[in-house]
Amino acid sequence: MIAKRHANLLHRNGITSTVTSPPPSGRSWDSSPAAEFGKYLFDHPEVDDQLPEGAYVYFEVAGETEFNEYSRSLAGRQSKESGAPVVLVGVQGLAPPQGSRLIAPVIEPVRAVA
Numbered sequence: 101m102i103a104k105r106h107a108n109l110l111h112r113n114g115i116t117s118t119v120t121s122p123p124p125s126g127r128s129w130d131s132s133p134a135a136e137f138g139k140y141l142f143d144h145p146e147v148d149d150q151l152p153e154g155a156y157v158y159f160e161v162a163g164e165t166e167f168n169e170y171s172r173s174l175a176g177r178q179s180k181e182s183g184a185p186v187v188l189v190g191v192q193g194l195a196p197p198q199g200s201r202l203i204a205p206v207i208e209p210v211r212a213v214a
Contacts, residue, residue, distance in 0.1 A: 132194060133159035133161065133189070133191065133194070134157070134159070136194060137157065137159070137189055151187055152185040152187070154184050154185070155184060155185045155186065155187045156175055156178045156179060156182075156184050156185070156186050156187070157186075157187045157188075157189055158171045158172060158174065158175035158186065158187070158188060158189070159171055159188075159189050159190075159191065160172070160188060160189075160190045160191070161190075161191055161192075161193060161194075162190070162191070162192045162193060163193075175188075
């Protein structure tokens with residue numbers, strides 16, 4: 101759900117991520133970079149000014165050759181088909197996910213809510 105919200109943020113800004121399915125290796129890099137980039141744009145709105153309208157954003161992750169080739173090929177295909185500008189976002193990797201920010205939640209089953 102969070103990834104979908106951030107993907108919508110990218111789409112609202114006229115930006116499309118080309119990485120929408122995992123590369124053939126089955127690695128889990130599929131939509132994580134796009135979701136994280138959405139969060140990054142939310143935290144750094146000045147970066148949005150650097151992105152051309154309607155751009156296709158693709159990602160390269162250090163040390164992930166197969167993913168990078170897959171991502172680059174999708175970006176190339178999208179660019180040829182639409183003529184849209186392409187933006188490369190190169191990253192060293194992804195930090196470990198953070199846990200929940202809830203403080204001492206109390207979970208109670210309830211039969212019915214009035």
